[in-house]
Amino acid sequence: MTGSHTLQATEKAIEDRLAGMQIDTGAMWAVSNLYRATTSIRNHLEQTVLRDTGLTWTGFVVLWVVWIWGDIETRHAAAESGISKATLTGVVKTLESYRYVQRARHESDGRRVVLSMTRSGKKMMENLFPAFNRQEAYVVRGLSDVQRKELAASLRVIVEQLEEPDRD
Template identity: 40%
Template structure:
């Protein structure tokens, strides 16, 4: 569901509310656009691809990571998806009950558990990822290829700067 206000309206209202503060409005507006874009794209992908396949956004991210990396320790999955280990436990139980992932105890440390896709999980990802990517392509279709590359480079920079510790 789209926000009831346009980005321009939100930017103006924000600037009106906090104009007396010493703020970097260009940074604020850029990241407001980033947040809004991320939420809009996530909503579109969820509604068009994930929900019809009975998946949540978080469940999809767990499956995608396991599909790409084959096997991951639960802590690594949680970090990669950006959720707590407790949240991952619930998501993994749901995906496991659907026969999409399995828990593999570590042979090195019995406290550790790896997650892996089952054959059904791999089949699901092979089936839905082309549809997911088709929607991704549709979302960026109005952006010129050179602008898309520039945007991608800028977003990579934001990720690198934000992940520095």
């Protein structure tokens, strides 16, 4: 029978299952805990600050990307958001229905589409992001300023390594 297990119980079960295997347990624990942390953080933010907005995590990320970068082609918005163009299409339809973003044809190439933030989208982000950031602070409240900086730097190294074109 399966169900929700504590982190400690999960780690013990994994150690038992993998006993005797030649694996890099340090890498496994780092990636496993990174995955669990990001899932927990996403769930927390969706259940707190995003709950009453009608935005999903992905919708928020796309809105954030357009807010930060301004007018942006859909292919770049998808890449910056870490989602496929097909997923972006559905998300943009929802954001358009809320009147947070709008689509327009690229001025020099009608086959390309550009996303722009509307006035109500800007207002939404200006009001939402401070609350979002308060929850970000809540998530890392157990870390010192030095630990926060070290964590951010370590994660940046991982991201930059995976973004390199010649990776294995």
